[in-house]
Amino acid sequence: MSMDQIAKSGLVLLGCGKMGSAMLEGWLGQGLPPSSVWVIDPKPSDWVRGTGVHVNAPLPERPAIVLIAVKPQMMGDALPKIAAMEGAVFLSVAAGTSIASFEDVFGADARVIRAMPNTPAAVGQGITAIIGNTAAEAADLDMAEMLLSAVGQVVRLETEDQMDAVTGVSGSGPAYVFHMIECLAAAGEAEGLAPDLAMQLAKATVAGSGALAEAAEETPAQLRVNVTSPNGTTQAGLEVLMDEAKGLPGLMKATVGAAAERSRELKRDG
Numbered sequence: 327m328s329m330d331q332i333a334k335s336g337l338v339l340l341g342c343g344k345m346g347s348a349m350l351e352g353w354l355g356q357g358l359p360p361s362s363v364w365v366i367d368p369k370p371s372d373w374v375r376g377t378g379v380h381v382n383a384p385l386p387e388r389p390a391i392v393l394i395a396v397k398p399q400m401m402g403d404a405l406p407k408i409a410a411m412e413g414a415v416f417l418s419v420a421a422g423t424s425i426a427s428f429e430d431v432f433g434a435d436a437r438v439i440r441a442m443p444n445t446p447a448a449v450g451q452g453i454t455a456i457i458g459n460t461a462a463e464a465a466d467l468d469m470a471e472m473l474l475s476a477v478g479q480v481v482r483l484e485t486e487d488q489m490d491a492v493t494g495v496s497g498s499g500p501a502y503v504f505h506m507i508e509c510l511a512a513a514g515e516a517e518g519l520a521p522d523l524a525m526q527l528a529k530a531t532v533a534g535s536g537a538l539a540e541a542a543e544e545t546p547a548q549l550r551v552n553v554t555s556p557n558g559t560t561q562a563g564l565e566v567l568m569d570e571a572k573g574l575p576g577l578m579k580a581t582v583g584a585a586a587e588r589s590r591e592l593k594r595d596g
Contacts, residue, residue: 329353329472333362336389338411340404341396342367342374345419348448349393350377352476364389366407387411391469394418394428405431415466417473419443421497422592425459425486437462439470442492443477445500452478455492457485490593494586502581507532 342365360378370381392414396404415437428438439462443454454474458467471480507528514524539546554560567574
């Protein structure tokens with residue numbers, strides 16, 4: 327389904343916080359008419375109201391897609407508002423809410439797609455993993471991928487269980503990188519740099535390295551080797567960072583593992 331076809335049937339956005347707003351901005355930028363979008367949100371921002379979309383207005387009976395972007399604790403109140411929309415594809419970006427939970431509300435024959443985006447979507451640099459239920463058709467997944475690509479890359483999972491690992495890597499990953507920036511800047515301060523300069527260097531280094539890793543044909547491992555002169559400064563630093571017992575390999579494995587396990591715990595508790 328193309329953006330023009332979605333425009334004809336309509337798109338409903340349930341929840342329009344930071345993630346929903348980022349997606350809405352991307353869709354409008356790609357030519358989706360504001361008149362084809364219905365936003366349901368108890369506290370819509372001034373920006374949302376200014377886009378020209380329908381805000382908390384009567385909903386279309388048969389929209390092409392309903393994107394669920396409310397917090398999990400708000401699901402109980404929000405989902406009944408859209409449960410009667412026959413024929414719509416339900417696309418959820420709500421963290422920790424399983425496909426089965428939506429099937430309990432919408433019915434087992436409802437077409438449900440679960441997605442896990444991350445916060446760089448706010449600047450069009452996100453990555454989102456998607457998985458559909460058995461009722462979701464190939465065209466439904468194509469439509470979801472098209473919409474989600476407005477805020478970054480999209481990958482498809484083989485099973486819903488993989489979503490826990492995705493949560494640990496890309497869902498929570500931006501926070502790990504932000505903390506690395508903090509630590510890199512603090513280390514620069516400890517070596518005598520002014521705080522503002524250390525932070526500027528750290529931010530630009532992480533952002534530039536990420537952009538290079540995305541653009542280069544070489545693997546990150548090869549890029550690392552390219553920067554590392556034998557017995558030079560980079561090698562001296564990497565000997566500390568890459569130490570198997572105390573360095574980044576074990577620490578990152580434990581970090582991602584803890585986040586993934588917490589994702590599994592929340593699923594069991596829910």
